[in-house]
Amino acid sequence: MVNDPYAHCPRLPEEGQINLDELFSDPPVDQVSAPKGPIELEIGPGRGWFTIERLEAEPQVRVIGLEIRRKWATIVDERVKERGLGHRGRIFAEDARLTLPRFPENSLGRVYVHFPDPWWKKRHEKRLVLTSSLLDTLTRLLIPGGELFVQTDVAERGDQYQAVLDDHAAFEPVAGGPRIADHEFIARSPRERKAIEYELPIVRLLYRNKKS
Numbered sequence: 094m095v096n097d098p099y100a101h102c103p104r105l106p107e108e109g110q111i112n113l114d115e116l117f118s119d120p121p122v123d124q125v126s127a128p129k130g131p132i133e134l135e136i137g138p139g140r141g142w143f144t145i146e147r148l149e150a151e152p153q154v155r156v157i158g159l160e161i162r163r164k165w166a167t168i169v170d171e172r173v174k175e176r177g178l179g180h181r182g183r184i185f186a187e188d189a190r191l192t193l194p195r196f197p198e199n200s201l202g203r204v205y206v207h208f209p210d211p212w213w214k215k216r217h218e219k220r221l222v223l224t225s226s227l228l229d230t231l232t233r234l235l236i237p238g239g240e241l242f243v244q245t246d247v248a249e250r251g252d253q254y255q256a257v258l259d260d261h262a263a264f265e266p267v268a269g270g271p272r273i274a275d276h277e278f279i280a281r282s283p284r285e286r287k288a289i290e291y292e293l294p295i296v297r298l299l300y301r302n303k304k305s
């Protein structure tokens with residue numbers, strides 16, 4: 094039998110609506126309670142440094158990451174716990190498109206999608222994450238005024254994401270947006286760091302959920 098090093102990868106409950114508060118570990122003994130309220134979601138964190146840096150920079154923030162690659166979900170979730178951040182951050186080995194419909198309404202304050210969709214062949218289109226169907230789901234999950242941030246260093250993809258977001262009735266650009274020069278999240282994704290290092294132009298899009 095082949096030994097699967099990621100057989101124990103972190104997974105979400107298999108059925109029913111997911112109670113997000115129950116996903117976090119207990120807070121460390123020197124902290125009476127963990128922060129409550131809307132949670133931030135990262136779709137496809139990959140090697141995970143955005144989530145870790147964000148948790149370290151903002152003690153009031155909780156972040157859930159959904160990463161389809163079991164290896165990276167396992168490694169990053171362990172890293173988060175080793176740094177004493179498991180009461181505010183978790184990464185799960187899940188396909189965001191399949192699991193987000195089971196997240197509760199108005200549970201997310203912000204959603205990050207950094208450099209998604211690294212597929213270019215027509216036959217891989219079914220793998221695309223940022224589609225109008227995902228936006229329909231996010232509309233329900235985001236609180237009123239909740240934000241969706243998307244960035245890419247592929248110009249055509251930036252145009253495509255902007256078009257799908259501009260067409261969606263539930264989202265509106267933030268003031269001065271949707272294209273913003275930089276963000277204020279005090280964290281960088283691994284791909285973002287590389288793009289900055291190589292001076293690649295980055296399209297950064299920031300929208301709000303119009304729901305009232």
Ligand SMILES: C[S@@+](CC[C@H](N)C(=O)[O-])C[C@H]1O[C@@H](n2cnc3c(N)ncnc32)[C@H](O)[C@@H]1O
Pocket residue numbers: 136137138139140159160161162187188189190206207208209210211220222282283284285
């Ligand atoms: C190009 S990588 C970018 C990684 C990271 N966001 C960054 O900026 O460095 C895209 C990531 O999205 C993940 N991914 C792709 N489809 C996904 C899905 N349906 N659900 C969750 N993660 C997904 C991939 O496994 C990969 O880690």
